[in-house]
Amino acid sequence: MKYVHINPAELKGDIIVPASKSICHRAVICASLCDGISNIENVDFSKDIEATCGALENLGAEIQRDKNSLIVKGNSQLHVKNSNINCFQSGSTIRFLIPIVATIGEKAIFTGEGRLVERPLDIYYSIFDDQKIYYRNSQGKLPLTLKGKLKPGEYRVKGNVSSQFITGLLFALPLLNEDSTIYITTELESKPYVDITLSMLEKFGISVDENNRGNYEIKGNQKYKSTNLKVEGDFSQAAFWLVMGSLGNGITCHGLKRDSLQGDKIIIDILARMGVEIKWGENSVTVDPSHEIYGTTIDASQCPDLIPILAALASVSCGTTEIKNAGRLRIKESDRLGAISSELNKIGGDVIEKRDGLIIRGRKKLMGGNASSWKDHRIAMALAAISSKCLNPMVIEGAECVKKSYPNFWKDFRTLGGNINEWNMG
Known part of the structure; x- marks a missing residue:
């Protein structure tokens, strides 16, 4: 079991987003x-x-x-x-x-x-x-x-x-x-x-x-034909850096296509609705530091993988955020509604868990402390993304779970200014 100890620090810089x-x-x-x-x-x-x-x-x-x-x-x-x-x-x-x-x-x-x-x-x-x-x-x-x-x-x-x-x-x-x-x-x-x-x-x-x-x-009777292609960057992974950039000193994510078919591209629209300033470049997206981020209503039916990171962001935003139509999150790598609400509350958030959604009352700062990944990569990365808004260090248990989708996440986190220590138990 791997643990990461994260000292609060605002992240900044450029990152090449992993392939979709x-x-x-x-x-x-x-x-x-x-x-x-x-x-x-x-x-x-x-x-x-x-x-x-x-x-x-x-x-x-x-x-x-x-x-x-x-x-x-x-x-x-x-x-x-x-x-x-x-x-x-x-x-x-x-x-x-x-x-x-x-x-x-x-x-x-x-x-x-x-x-x-x-x-x-x-x-x-x-x-x-x-x-x-x-x-x-x-x-x-x-x-x-x-x-x-x-x-x-x-x-x-x-x-x-x-x-x-x-x-x-x-x-x-x-x-x-x-x-x-x-x-x-x-x-x-x-x-x-x-x-x-x-x-x-x-x-x-x-x-x-x-x-x-x-x-x-x-x-019927169709034949697949070989071809060559380059995989574009992943908006669901970029979401973590976009949130960290808005809470920190700005981050540019490279490798993202503006005309992508990825449903999680909606992260751009949701963040803009919450007050995050976003700029498109050539195959890149930049978020500037945001002084005020506001709560909103989020329909999870078309973007379930974004809910952990959006819930985390909402916990350090102004006002209340409601996440609805999210019942399917209970049958993911973890019960993601239960996991993210439990861990955000554990580090000082104010989250009410509903049958198919969440109500999150934002706070300027969270306390930090010990949290669990629930062995779920998106829960671990979502918690790390708001560590800069904690008054005390955060310790995440089961941090190795990020290998499921993003093996270099902790390395990239450190490259952008994250202050972390890692150790193994058992």
Whole structure:
């Protein structure tokens, strides 16, 4: 277990934002389904991306890792080399790959670690029940044993659980021998993630028609075509630095596209609404120090990953912030509503936890003290982002969890002026 001791300090400077994890997952998967070689540049080798790469190698892709890039030799004739597919703690990996493996028809056993073991897969189980595909789990939890072949046809999928299920089907259904349609049976939350999937599929030669009712029509017998691409910077990771810059002496985040499809680009609009001064440059965003940051109302339905950092910022803002439509955060790497409210209150915040949201009354300063990451990367980084507003040092337990998405977070934090000490226990 790693701890970090953070002395309050205002951060300043320039940072190259890590590559978008969402885009990288999708690019590696598409490249692995081709007959050909694809070069993917600007890759950040987080534990989640390594989980996806390892699983795809297990399915017949050859992946060569360079310093910050991948060379992927795909294989359209997928096969399960080792029946055990360990997805570690990556929800994207398991939800994207289950339907792909189900196009093969060979036995596979999906395993995982931490909270992934219990994160819901019921949407897939319903499909397997309807299609008489064999599966077995441990009282709804991993490991999941799967053997059977996915069939083309009509798929009815809830849109308010996780867009990852829709993305998984969009990867798999073009490989089947006949056409399929995905009908979204509820309002689709986190739609920008599906839009990223559609954009990536198009880059790799796959056509999907989204009709005016929000359903997806997919032709069968399609072939993925290799391509080269550079992954853009991640707005969900940039959010931490943008907040730190607004609370400190200004930070410029490089590698961000103004026309990005990433849903978490909405962080720019939300921060502006809260009074943060923001300037766009060429593939960069700068935040200046903000003397007054104000509370606001935030709808979490389209940007759930931003809620921990926005809740943290709200805790040191003027006035009250309400976060609503955030119930899905309870089934992430941690119960993120419970985690962020508990830890902010622990260090002197004023947060009321509701069933599907938070009410946060801002304070000029927090006390600091001991806090837990809940083994959740976004909780650890959100707490670190407001350490400059604490009267006393902050100690975060479980700080190594940032490796899941941002292995160099603490190094970058120190580079921008963060005053931290790290140590291990046990």
